[in-house]
Amino acid sequence: MFMFQLMLGNKCLISQAGIGISANTILLLFRVYTLLLNHSPKPTDLTTGHLALIHIVMLLNVIILMSPDLFESLNFRNDVKCKTLFFVSRVMRGLSIFTTCLLSVLQAITISPSSSWLATFKHKSKRFIFHILIFIWSLSLSFSSNVIFYTVTSSNMTNSNLLILSKYCSLFPMKSIITSLSFIMTIFRDVSFVGIMVLCSMYMVILLDKHQRQSKHLYSMSISLRPSPEKRATQTILLLVSFFVVLYSVDFIISCSSILLWEYDPIVLGVQSFMVNVYATVSPFVLISSDKRIISALQSMWLEVPLILTRR
Template sequence: MTFLLQTTVGMLGNFSIFYHYLFLYLTRYKLRATDLILKHLTVANLLVIFSKGIPQTMAAFGLKYFLDDLGCKLVFYVHRVGRDVVIDATCLLTLFQVIMISPGDSRWAGLKIRAPRYLGTSSILCWVLTVMRSVLIPFYMTDKRNNTNIIVKADYDYCNAVYSGIITESLYVSLLLLHDGFCLGLMVWARSSMVFILHRHRERVQYVHGNTVSTRSSPESRATQSILVLVTTFVSFYSLSSIFQVCIILFDDPSWLLVSISALINGCFPSACPFILMNRISSVFKVLLSLDEERNTH
């Protein structure tokens, strides 16, 4: 029931965002620069939910043999592509925000004009690199019926991961840790930079206005809180996801509990993203752009 609830909520939320952008496209509404990244993020979320949430829910209800060998390879390959694109798209969004609010004398100033033009190319590049990076997945996945002359490494209830050699497993773990560690570290640095910029702006505003500043929460404070929620939620889920993925690969015959918790964690961010993070991303970007416009007027 937990997998079913998570999958249903995630599908409803992401399809709502998808239809929202489809409606804006059909009505020729001019989208913001960040909307392009959010569209790619929504598609990647749906891929994760379809390839992991639905099969895991079917397996939890007792269906074990609904995928053949090709189906297992395809489902796990699509899941890996969707998962990594979610990480890449969120990291790209964070970097774009840092560039757009950077002061005019910073090292990012030269990219502020060109950055919006490169968002489309950067998003497509994320997909291409992820598709190429995930080619190792099909080599160690097979269906439940194919149990002859193979060594089962891990049981995913509806598919099996087979032993594919020390070199292949070591290469896969290295690529996983390198990609996830780099993106998560870059996101933490970028979010920290935004918090620092907002803090400096708030101090400058307080110095200019003195004691006349309202006691209400300032836009900088609200944006800072949203940034902290974003980075904490995202980094927590995907750090745990990376740890569980590595444990499943390195352990021989990992327990059912470990596999199930890993699948549940992998679906948390894609399911919660439309309800919690999309609104915060939008509100943060509006505040950051307003600060940038205010800086340019002065």
Template structure:
């Protein structure tokens, strides 16, 4: 009796721990999903309202509209099923629905990273002086933005489709003996056939994400450098009358860093987790759940960052911006 009682107590303690961790994940995931959907839908409604009332969106408004749409896809395809699974409803999706959900998430994530990169590059071109290497693109850039956004959508819709097609092709040719990994996502199971699947995922998904993140870092660094140089020129002209900490350039620099830092931090961590999940089977329960939560972080907070920094680079009195008839950034 003593042994069976002790065993029963251990099982109860284990069940309590599992229940406690599931509740914790469910609360965090539900909070992220709710806050993220509210923020992105509000921002998307704002831009749609502007479009219908003014019949024209600024270039940055167009970029942010597609960014919020992509963020909604990420949150709906990752946050909702993950929350439902954490609340106790396990494996409610079949194989096709599971692949479709992953497909929507990859497309939304790719477009989100791509449009964020496009926003940084466009802002860099916009505030660059006329004697810079960007002078040939200053007037052409607004006309190319719509094409670039369209290209991002088409690129990720097509490229992301290769992974499930390749998986089905391998599944039809190889027997069940060649299945090397079975992944438990909580809301469905997936099977990977051979290590090449992880390699294909890394090359087609992770490498472009890293490349776009590097471009975003470079563009943001260029913006900070341009603003710093202009601030030095203004200080030289006006002497010490303007406080460096209160200047428009300093404010713009802080806002750029406030937006870019979480983007790079969360997506870098998310990419690392995605590589580990793609290449290594049977990962710990915490790794799978933390990966899902981290992938929701930037899509959740980004609309609030954009609302808070609605004038990311304020209307600076750059003489070279006025002369070049640049477009407003926000």
């Protein structure tokens, strides 16, 4: 019964990852198209495209780890595969945090009034965004490097202190000082970026509320009910950030308790994997549904399909 539940959980995770990869691929393709052909892309276009790419790699990683046949088909030693897959998983998780934080900062800068000190960054953000992405990649790679040294193949080790991460891969016990240092640095990094997200969200909520109150005095109710593109984009980012913070909090609690107790229950691990991948799966749908450019393009493609079929 337990094995059946575990297999069912793996199938659910693989199905979830498949849906997420499809949605993120659509978002990424439209962002690449926009960046290549549009002479005036929005500052958030590159960031959301980057987020979609990160989530594609993250979800592909999940499918490989959860599919024994796919894992074994990779023509590498199991030890190399474990180190690579969990290193990539840790890097992508960090990049997801960084990019979501960057997205909230960019949107806060975009809607800030001209009198605000943030307005000075409006024109600079487009020029420096590529450099910022390089910086967060370097930061995430350096923070995740310790995983390479402590990830091992379960079948090759008889140590009972191994922390089981999947069917094939485990985490070797680290020295207490290294564990403490890595734990503190990870917490500081994650709390700092989540804190920035929360502050930007609060700032955007205050600006939206202020704008809403001003609109009621200046316009009729019928006009004020029509949200501007900036307002719609801001509401989307607020929804994404709120969703991310809730899911991250659950993941953080499970991860901390597992590391401190040095014990991973397969069911708990499955729940954690599901919670982590929910954001990667849902975020592209939220971003696509709020972007009129993508919706219009998809509607046009959908209308052209019957015409193509009738011609054949």
